[in-house]
Amino acid sequence: MKHLAYIDDYFKGTDTGSHNRQFEQRLLDDPAFAEEVAFYLTTQRLLQEEARAEKVERFRKLYQQRPAPLQVVKSPRRLWQYVAAAAVIAGLIFSIYLLVPPSKQQMADSYIRQELKDLGVSMSGTIDSVDLMRTLYNKGKFADALTISEAIISHDATNQKALEYAGVTNLRLQQYDKALSWFKQLSANKAYSNKGTFYQALTLIKRNQAGDLTQAKSLLEQVVKEDLEGREIAKQWLEKW
Structure with missing residues (x-):
């Protein structure tokens, strides 16, 4: 993609008003450029979705790897340590959904x-x-x-x-x-x-x-x-x- 930096600047809001108008006019006048922009937007959306899914999967696996509950508990203190650890990991999984909201699409x-x-x-x-x-x-x-x-x-x-x-x-x-x-x-x-x-x-x-x-x-x-x-x-x- 030849115009990656140019397109990225526009959607990140770093361009000035005059550059924004030039960008939008070029979208209308240059079909090849419009295709590059469409590809950029699709790629960004897929990357966001993939990153969100990857984080959720990573914490899910971490949660599954938590220590198994003790069958015979000799120390109430150790039991509470396991419970607290499991609660923290579960909280991290839940927070992923809160911190990474679904896209508008x-x-x-x-x-x-x-x-x-x-x-x-x-x-x-x-x-x-x-x-x-x-x-x-x-x-x-x-x-x-x-x-x-x-x-x-x-x-x-x-x-x-x-x-x-x-x-x-x-x-x-x-x-x-x-x-x-x-x-x-x-x-x-x-x-x-x-x-x-x-x-x-x-x-x-x-x-x-x-x-x-x-x-x-x-x-x-x-x-x-x-x-x-x-x-x-x-x-x-x-x-x-």
């Missing part, structure tokens, strides 16, 4: 994996277009689900569920720009409570382009301040930011 991935795995099922006895879209999504047929959601929106641009599901489906397809567009339309509808603003933050974290994380944090703060849907998760993420 890991938080977003975990949310998508747990909360957006499926869209639930309809409790009504009839099947409409939204139900069909939900069924296709739950079967992993995202392209088909998206086709239906876009058709619904073309006839009713205010349909809350269609906008939400279109955005979520684009998010699962990693089509982040399209997902953001749907979520912005969703959040603009103030008549009903929705997760449009929270989903915008989630999408920006996943897209992770220059400035995305800053904007995502601002949106999460808005969710908490205005008590919007997704407030509890937003609050948890901000505490780990």
Whole structure:
């Protein structure tokens, strides 16, 4: 990588404002440079995850190597020494998880994996277009689900569920720009409570382009301040930011 130091300085915040603008303009104008930046970011994330896993594994092995409990205890003092040592090692393992918090990408991935795995099922006895879209999504047929959601929106641009599901489906397809567009339309509808603003933050974290994380944090703060849907998760993420 020819520009490692240059890229590293930008993300560490050591560059001046003028250099930052030059860097960001070069991202737009130079595809090869943009690929280097993408490779750098991916490498950094993997190294962080690997370092965290390595520390946890090291202390786990250390904990497993602790002295076995005595079968016959002649000295209460020695027993307490073993107990204290085990407690210290266990505390070190636990502190690793506290001192090395999950990355923003890991938080977003975990949310998508747990909360957006499926869209639930309809409790009504009839099947409409939204139900069909939900069924296709739950079967992993995202392209088909998206086709239906876009058709619904073309006839009713205010349909809350269609906008939400279109955005979520684009998010699962990693089509982040399209997902953001749907979520912005969703959040603009103030008549009903929705997760449009929270989903915008989630999408920006996943897209992770220059400035995305800053904007995502601002949106999460808005969710908490205005008590919007997704407030509890937003609050948890901000505490780990």
